[in-house]
Amino acid sequence: MSALTVTGFKAGYDPDLPIVKGVSFAVDTGEAIAVLGPNGAGKSTLIKAIAGQVACLGGRVMLGGDDITGLRSHDLARRGLGFVPQTDNIFTGLTIRENLQIASELVAKPQRASRIEQMFEMFPDLKSRPSELAGALSGGQRQMLAAARALLTDPPVLMLDEPSAGLSPKLVAQVFETLRRIHASGVTLILVEQNVRAALSLASRALVLVDGELAHEGPTDDLHDGDRLGRLFLGRRAGATAG
Amino acid sequence: MNPQAIIDGLIAGSTIGLGAIGLTLTYSILRFANFTHGDFLAWGAYLTLTVSGFLGGLLAGLGAGAPLAPFSFGWGLPVALPAGVAVTILLTLGLDRVLFGQLRQRGADAIIIVMASFGASMALRSLLEFIYSSEPQYFTRELQIAQKIGLGMRATPDQLLTIAMTALLVVLLHIVVTRTPTGRAMRAVSENPSLAGVYGVDVDHVIRVTWIIGAGLACVAGVMSGLLVQIRPYMGFDLLLPLFAAAILGGIGSIPGAMIGGLIIGLAEAFTVQLIGAEWRAAVAFVVLVLVLLVRPAGLFGRAA
Amino acid sequence: MEYLAYGAFFLTVAMTYSIICLGLNVQWGQTGLFNVGVAAFVGVGAYTSALLTTPETAERVGGFGLPIAVGWIGAALVSAAVSFLVGALTIRMRADYLAITTFGIAIALQLCFQNLEPLTGGVFGVGFIPRAFAGVQGDAILFNLLNLALAGALVLAIYLLLEHLMRAPWGRVLRAVREDETAAQSLGKNPTALRLQAFVLGGGIMGLAGGVQAHFVGFIAPANYLPMMTFQVWAMLIVGGSGNNRGAILGAVLVWAIWALSGSLISEVFPADQQARAASLQIVIIGVMLCLILLWRPQGLLPERASVSKHLGNRHDT
Ligand SMILES: Nc1ncnc2c1ncn2[C@@H]1O[C@H](COP(=O)(O)OP(=O)(O)OP(=O)(O)O)[C@@H](O)[C@H]1O
Ligand SMILES: [Mg+2]
Numbered sequence: 001m002s003a004l005t006v007t008g009f010k011a012g013y014d015p016d017l018p019i020v021k022g023v024s025f026a027v028d029t030g031e032a033i034a035v036l037g038p039n040g041a042g043k044s045t046l047i048k049a050i051a052g053q054v055a056c057l058g059g060r061v062m063l064g065g066d067d068i069t070g071l072r073s074h075d076l077a078r079r080g081l082g083f084v085p086q087t088d089n090i091f092t093g094l095t096i097r098e099n100l101q102i103a104s105e106l107v108a109k110p111q112r113a114s115r116i117e118q119m120f121e122m123f124p125d126l127k128s129r130p131s132e133l134a135g136a137l138s139g140g141q142r143q144m145l146a147a148a149r150a151l152l153t154d155p156p157v158l159m160l161d162e163p164s165a166g167l168s169p170k171l172v173a174q175v176f177e178t179l180r181r182i183h184a185s186g187v188t189l190i191l192v193e194q195n196v197r198a199a200l201s202l203a204s205r206a207l208v209l210v211d212g213e214l215a216h217e218g219p220t221d222d223l224h225d226g227d228r229l230g231r232l233f234l235g236r237r238a239g240a241t242a243g
Numbered sequence: 244m245n246p247q248a249i250i251d252g253l254i255a256g257s258t259i260g261l262g263a264i265g266l267t268l269t270y271s272i273l274r275f276a277n278f279t280h281g282d283f284l285a286w287g288a289y290l291t292l293t294v295s296g297f298l299g300g301l302l303a304g305l306g307a308g309a310p311l312a313p314f315s316f317g318w319g320l321p322v323a324l325p326a327g328v329a330v331t332i333l334l335t336l337g338l339d340r341v342l343f344g345q346l347r348q349r350g351a352d353a354i355i356i357v358m359a360s361f362g363a364s365m366a367l368r369s370l371l372e373f374i375y376s377s378e379p380q381y382f383t384r385e386l387q388i389a390q391k392i393g394l395g396m397r398a399t400p401d402q403l404l405t406i407a408m409t410a411l412l413v414v415l416l417h418i419v420v421t422r423t424p425t426g427r428a429m430r431a432v433s434e435n436p437s438l439a440g441v442y443g444v445d446v447d448h449v450i451r452v453t454w455i456i457g458a459g460l461a462c463v464a465g466v467m468s469g470l471l472v473q474i475r476p477y478m479g480f481d482l483l484l485p486l487f488a489a490a491i492l493g494g495i496g497s498i499p500g501a502m503i504g505g506l507i508i509g510l511a512e513a514f515t516v517q518l519i520g521a522e523w524r525a526a527v528a529f530v531v532l533v534l535v536l537l538v539r540p541a542g543l544f545g546r547a548a
Numbered sequence: 549m550e551y552l553a554y555g556a557f558f559l560t561v562a563m564t565y566s567i568i569c570l571g572l573n574v575q576w577g578q579t580g581l582f583n584v585g586v587a588a589f590v591g592v593g594a595y596t597s598a599l600l601t602t603p604e605t606a607e608r609v610g611g612f613g614l615p616i617a618v619g620w621i622g623a624a625l626v627s628a629a630v631s632f633l634v635g636a637l638t639i640r641m642r643a644d645y646l647a648i649t650t651f652g653i654a655i656a657l658q659l660c661f662q663n664l665e666p667l668t669g670g671v672f673g674v675g676f677i678p679r680a681f682a683g684v685q686g687d688a689i690l691f692n693l694l695n696l697a698l699a700g701a702l703v704l705a706i707y708l709l710l711e712h713l714m715r716a717p718w719g720r721v722l723r724a725v726r727e728d729e730t731a732a733q734s735l736g737k738n739p740t741a742l743r744l745q746a747f748v749l750g751g752g753i754m755g756l757a758g759g760v761q762a763h764f765v766g767f768i769a770p771a772n773y774l775p776m777m778t779f780q781v782w783a784m785l786i787v788g789g790s791g792n793n794r795g796a797i798l799g800a801v802l803v804w805a806i807w808a809l810s811g812s813l814i815s816e817v818f819p820a821d822q823q824a825r826a827a828s829l830q831i832v833i834i835g836v837m838l839c840l841i842l843l844w845r846p847q848g849l850l851p852e853r854a855s856v857s858k859h860l861g862n863r864h865d866t
Contacts, residue, residue, distance in 0.1 A: 053437055073440030083441050091442075093434045094427065099442075102427055106443040149442065276644035278584075278651075342839055351846075354582050354643045358782065359842045361584060361647075365779045366835025369828035376825050476828075480775075484655050487648045522663045529652040536637055536645065 001064070002026040003157050003188040004050075004081075009059035011049030018057050019045045021212040029156070032189040034203035034220065036196055038233045042212040043192045044086050047159045051083035052076050063157065078106055082155030086162045086192070089146040092135030096126050096145060099134050103149045119148040122178075140171040144178075151182060158182065159190040164198055172198055208232050248513040250396040254471065256509020257409035261464035262482055263489035263501035264416065265457030271433040271496030272453045275353040278360040279338065280461060281483030282367040285476060286334055287462025288469035289375055291327025292382060295319040313400040315385040316470065324466060331462040335454045338363060364480070371476040379473040382466070405467040412460065413502050420498055425452060433496050481525070485512075488528040492535045494545025503543065507531070556692035558808060559801070563699035564761040566800040569784045570706050570793060571753030577791035577852065578714060579746040580726045582643060585634075585650035586754060586781045588657040591773030592630050593623035593755030594762035595661065598674040601763070608674070609666050616680055620759040627755020628748045630657075635747040640740055654775060661770035673769030677762050695764055702760060703797060706753060710793050722746055776831065780807065783838045791852030798850060803834065 005026045012019040019042045027033050035043050048054040050061055052073040061069045063081055077083070091099055100119055104112040120127040123144045134145055143163055150158055163179070164172040176198050183189050183202065193199035200206065200220045208216040216232050266280045299319035310317050342363060346356050389397035420426035431439040432449045440446055461479075468478060485508050492507060493500020512527045535542060568590055575581040583589075597619035602611030634653055638646040661668050668674065679685065681694040713719050725732040725739045733739055762768045780803065788799020810830045818826040841848065 051441065053441070073437070074443050074445045077441060077443035085438065085441060088435060088438060089441075091431050091434050091438065094430060098427055098430075101424070102431055102439075102442050102444060105424055105428075153443070276648055342843070345843055351842075354580070354647070355842060355846070357582060357644050357647055358786075359839050361779070361782070362835045362838035362842070364835075365776070366832045366839070369831035369835065372828035373825055373832065377828075484652050488652070491645075491648070523659060526656045526659050529656040532649065532652050533637065536641065536649065540641055540645075 001029055002062075003029040003031070003064060004190070005060075005062040006050065007060045007062075009046070009049070009061065010057040011045055011054050012057055013045075013054065015055070015057060019212050020049060020209075022059065023209070023212075023214050024059075025207055025214065025217060027157070027188055027190060029188055030186055031205065032183050032191065032203045034196075034199035034206040035190065035192045035209060036199065036206055036233075037209035037215075039194075041209045043209050044161050045212075046209065047083065047161055047190065047192055048085070051081065051159060053083075053085075077153070077155075080153070080155045080157065082150040082153065082158040084146045084150050084158070084160045084163065086165060090134045090137075090142055090149065092133065094134060095131050096134050096137070097130040099145055099149055100152055103152045106153045115152050115154075119152050122151070123148045140167050140174070143167065143171075143175055147175075147178060147182075151187075155187065157188045157190070159192075161192045162194060163191070164193065164195045176202060245517060246395045247397060248517045249510065250392070250398050250402075251516075252510030252513030253406060253506060254398070254402045254509070255512060256506035257406050258464045258468045258471075258505075259482065259485045259489050259508050260502040260505025261409055261412065261460045261467070262486045263493065263505045264413070264498050265460040265464075266486045267490040267493065267495055267497065267501040268429070268453050269457050270490060272429060273343070273347075273356075273450060274436075275343075275356040275360065276487065278357065278483065279364040279367060280457070281479035281481075281486060282364050282371075283331060283335060283458055283461035283479065284465035284468065284482060285371055285474075285479030286367065286465070287327055287331040287458070288465035288474045288478065289371055289380075289476075290330045290334075291320070291323050291462065291466050292380060292469065292474055294326045294330075295323030295382065298323050310383070310385050314404060315383045315387045315399075315401050317383075320382055320466075320470070324463070327466065328459045328462045332455050332458040335458040336451065339450070339454055364483075368476055368480055375476065377476055379475050380469075381473055382470050401470055405471060408463070408467070409502075412463065413498070416456065416460075417498055425449075429453065484525070484532070485509075485528040488532040488535070491540075491542055492531060494542030497542070497544035500542060500544035553688045553692050556689070556696045558804070560692065560696045560699045560764055561761075562801045562804040563696065563703050564757050564764065565781065565784060565804055566703045566797040567699075567706060567757035567760060568754050568781050569788070569796040569800045570703070570710060571750040571757065572781055572785050573750075573790060573793060573796040574710065574746050574753065575750035576785065577793075577796070578719065578722050578726065579743055579750075580643070581635075581639070581743060581747050581750075582647040583650045583747075583750070584647045584775075584778060585652075585654035585657075587773040587775060587777035588650075588654035589627045589631060589751045589754040590758035590761070590777065591657060591661060591768075591770075593627045593758030594768045594773070595668055595674070595758075596626040596755070597623040597759030598677045598762050598768055599667070601678050602674060602676060607666075608669055616678060616763055619763070620756055623759030624752040624756040627758065628752035630755075631748045631751025632744070635744045635751075639743050639747060651775075654773075654778065658770055658773060661773065668770070671770060673767060673772075675767040677766050677768065679763055679766050699760060699764070702756075706756075707793050707797065714793075718742075718745075779831070779838075780804075780834065783834045786838055786841050786846075786848055789848030789850035789852065792848070792850045795848050795850035795852075799848065802849075806837075807834070 007024045009023045010018040010020055023046060037043050045054055049056050052071055056070050060067060063079060068076060068079065100116045104116055107115050125141050125144055126148060137145060163175050167175060172195060179189065179202055191199055191203060203220055205218065206220050207214055210233065262284055266277060269277050299317065302318050342359055343356055346359060387399040387401055389399045392398050420429060428444045428449050431442065431444055432446055436446050465479065489504035489508050490501050493504035508528055508531055511531060512524050515527045516524050568586060572583065572586060575583050599610045600612050600614045600622045601616055601619035603613045604611050634649055638649045662671055680698055681691055684690045684694065721732065721737050722742055725737060725742050729739050784799040784803040785796055787803055789795025807830060810833055814826045814829060815823055
């Protein structure tokens, strides 16, 4: 059964100018897919709109068997659709523990404290100073906190927007190691990435978004050939300017 | 210099501080400078007056209308206050539903919402004038004698009560905001509303809580001012600049900041009245505002922009 | 005949409001600066012009007995200078700090008008301000018509000047800054300086309007420059259409008409002892109207031609 189904989805910041121009795809339960594409293709807009952060301008989104089109973010979070934005994804003015506490409100009361402790076990970097302001964390640690926050509620589906952005190769490896563990535990992952190699190492399927439309969809094995991907990224663009 | 200015300043500053807390909360969570906030004080005072007038008649009939010694007011006022608070809250939630919420939903710029609040403030105030006339009104006609409280200062029991009440409310609110889930959610929304949604916070709920706190404190502040001075349709408008100055001086979003800012403005006003003259009192808040903007625009406890 | 005199009087007042509105349009419509102290800038102009042109008196400093035109120039300059100070302090900061500061200066200046008696005459204000065409004051119709012609000519002159400025590179860059500050900045424009220029220009025009009003009415008092006036002028601009100079003029005439009509209606309907109280309904009407327009037709009656500014919340591509 598919965990998330998107049909004819349009989204954007101005009702007259959709950025995502009718995209359809489905993600199976337990699958990990990568959303790839050049800068400005609309990848962030797509998953922000699925997460209720940007206006949906048409189409449908189903989470499991429920129609979740146009629901607001907090409702989606409650229903188990986790989302980690590309930037500004933690509250820097709150402590590390407070960041986790806010998210823990979605968990049944008796489990809150233990879930927070579990996250601290999973991300030891955060554990050493829970009362420090999250703004004091390094870039990599911030991504850890953002991931911990999203995982705390045990979401069946988790969407991450460029979790590796701005991290050193060593940290990227660390982040992806964590994601692999998360995926292994059964979470369905939707991963927007610029770091194609890292993304392909994790995902079994990829969507390539160019100019707000799906330019390619298929198993990642096809895409390990760099040239193929390069042509996909550029093809539409060149075609668009020519036409 | 007469030490009496200190106690006078603290009394006036209590009202300003309570009002400024509501203003600073709406400012940081709804992200606009709300010009109707002063009018919430005035509406709170009038609504409470109406209820307490009604109750006063009732209580007098039951033989319980006499002042509650040592204070100047009878049971009517303390019983009416919660009702006044409740109606003031309904007023602000209603205004948010028909005006501010609509503009927010449309994604209007903050400055358009500020302008709408300016228009609404004029309408609200004039409506008060129409309903109650511009004649000043009073919660009580009893006269109170200021008593010596040491260090050469005098204050009436009513005045001391308002200071105590303010202190209590501020401590309570500070605990709510720093220690409870609701307070955490409020701080989260004030930092980044859309991220708060991602974390699972119902932002609309937080906005409602903010209006409820702001309106409740505004009503209490208005009643305090009405009790100590008088009730006029313009009482809230005249307090608006001190409220803004206090909120900015304290740092937008900071509850202790707004309170301390309010006390500083109250003290500055009291000393100005004593040293320069009462006719310049209303200019003090402006001078403080300009000084803050020149020296430390983020305010005492604000995070640098 | 009486109607003609009244009509001319009405329109002259409306013209002086049109000037204020044109000034506000430079600040808000073209630049996006929210000034909540309009009345103060008008008042500064009025007092300056009165001080410069009234004959010398014993009770006050000055009058300097200068010609009316000098008074008007002085009015514009002093008001522009006050605008400069306020703008220099706040224009760099978040947008609503300018709103709060202008609100504050309106209160501070109102106190100055009231308390600086040697300069302003205190609460009673300044009387015997020389009027234009004082020679024909006996003939109400002629006097009012001549004043209307003068005010109308001023409105036209300011309108043409502003239209010219807005079409000139300065105006285009100004709008570019309003729509997209970062983009304008990356083109090497200094948004702060431009905004400040617009704020000062708008303030100067408001000051001039204050001078014109003062000489038309003949006396001024602090009570003429209450926040109510600011509020009326805002309603005028928003109703007429912010960003559009013709809208500013139309809004001024229209809202002033609504004001005058609702005033006379109230005086018909309510008994004499209730009229002061009922007059507050006029303000309620205008306040509700302002909010309704912001909700339902934020671009006003005559929308800005090129593109309705983004900050209204509804985007229209024309
Ligand atoms: N808040 C916004 N308001 C208006 N337009 C926006 C906004 N955010 C993004 N856009 C526009 O939407 C388009 C797609 O942006 P988006 O961020 O979705 O791209 P992306 O594929 O995530 O790019 P990147 O790889 O750089 O993150 C861009 O043209 C961008 O200018
Ligand atoms: Mg992106």
